[in-house]
Amino acid sequence: MTHESPTISRPQRASDPPPARRRSRHWARSPWYVPLLFSGGALALVLVMTVFPFFNTLVLAFTDATMLQGGSFIGLENFRQLLHDDRFATALLNSSLYVLLVVPLMVVMPLVLATLVAGQGRLLGFFRTAYYLPVVMSAVVVGLIWTNLLERRGLVNELLQWLQVLSGPVPFLTDRWLLLFSAMFVTVWMGLGYYMVIYLAALASIDPSLYDAASVDGAGVVRTFLSITMPGVRNTMTLVAMFSSVAAFRVFGEVYVLTGGTGGPGGGVVTMTMLIQREGTGLQAQTGYAGAISLVMFVILAVLLAIQLVVQNRKGQA
Numbered sequence: 001m002t003h004e005s006p007t008i009s010r011p012q013r014a015s016d017p018p019p020a021r022r023r024s025r026h027w028a029r030s031p032w033y034v035p036l037l038f039s040g041g042a043l044a045l046v047l048v049m050t051v052f053p054f055f056n057t058l059v060l061a062f063t064d065a066t067m068l069q070g071g072s073f074i075g076l077e078n079f080r081q082l083l084h085d086d087r088f089a090t091a092l093l094n095s096s097l098y099v100l101l102v103v104p105l106m107v108v109m110p111l112v113l114a115t116l117v118a119g120q121g122r123l124l125g126f127f128r129t130a131y132y133l134p135v136v137m138s139a140v141v142v143g144l145i146w147t148n149l150l151e152r153r154g155l156v157n158e159l160l161q162w163l164q165v166l167s168g169p170v171p172f173l174t175d176r177w178l179l180l181f182s183a184m185f186v187t188v189w190m191g192l193g194y195y196m197v198i199y200l201a202a203l204a205s206i207d208p209s210l211y212d213a214a215s216v217d218g219a220g221v222v223r224t225f226l227s228i229t230m231p232g233v234r235n236t237m238t239l240v241a242m243f244s245s246v247a248a249f250r251v252f253g254e255v256y257v258l259t260g261g262t263g264g265p266g267g268g269v270v271t272m273t274m275l276i277q278r279e280g281t282g283l284q285a286q287t288g289y290a291g292a293i294s295l296v297m298f299v300i301l302a303v304l305l306a307i308q309l310v311v312q313n314r315k316g317q318a
């Protein structure tokens with residue numbers, strides 16, 4: 001039978017620094033460049049992929065640069081040309097309508113869905129997964145699916161005619177306004193699950209006793225939703241409004257696929273990002289003009305976000 005000798009630990013002296021302090025001293029002795037070794041790769045990626053393209057676009061906006069030539073400084077000439085460009089006016093109108101119609105739906109509908117599927121249960125888990133599934137699909141795949149569904153001989157038209165709701169096919173993909181509204185529908189369909197997950201996290205922070213008190217007082221579902229749920233996720237609603245505003249104004253994939261890259265009948269469904277893509281790519285690309293459109297788009301988004309922040313701060317102070 002063997003006996004293990006007990007480990008004798010030296011008692012800690014009163015003068016010895018605690019372990020946490022010893023570790024902090026070790027890090028304090030680290031060279032100044034050690035944090036850069038950890039964050040340098042990410043910082044370099046941000047500089048290359050974000051900061052440099054932004055300032056490069058800012059410079060190009062004031063030049064007559066093309067794809068093959070660097071161009072020269074022309075001041076505000078590109079911006080003067082925008083004022084007389086019907087394509088820019090159409091793109092600005094379409095993108096603005098996208099924000100005005102899509103953002104309210106993106107703020108309210110995911111919240112309603114999150115309220116319905118909140119809680120535990122296999123059935124609720126199935127619905128949460130089903131609503132989130134379009135989020136993981138690419139815009140190209142979603143656009144192709146809905147293009148096949150909405151064409152003249154597609155499932156939607158065939159079903160509506162079979163139910164005798166309509167006597168003929170609806171020109172979802174050939175009429176300018178129907179095509180624009182169809183693209184908005186696809187955008188909402190794709191984004192519901194993403195914002196629903198954000199609202200589910202926000203709903204978990206609401207005190208359940210508030211719902212119990214509302215039930216005791218006899219409040220109905222609608223009253224409880226308006227008086228407890230919406231005020232409880234007010235900040236999250238502002239966040240969703242900001243995210244969806246930027247996404248709606250920058251919409252590209254679903255509109256591009258639904259229109260086949262043509263911008264719809266007569267180019268009437270072109271958005272701001274599609275116009276930038278048209279002007280900034282190809283051998284005949286006017287990169288300076290595309291940069292001017294990009295800069296205008298950036299300013300509009302900055303103003304839009306600033307307005308939303310000001311409104312939210314005033315509501316918070318009220």
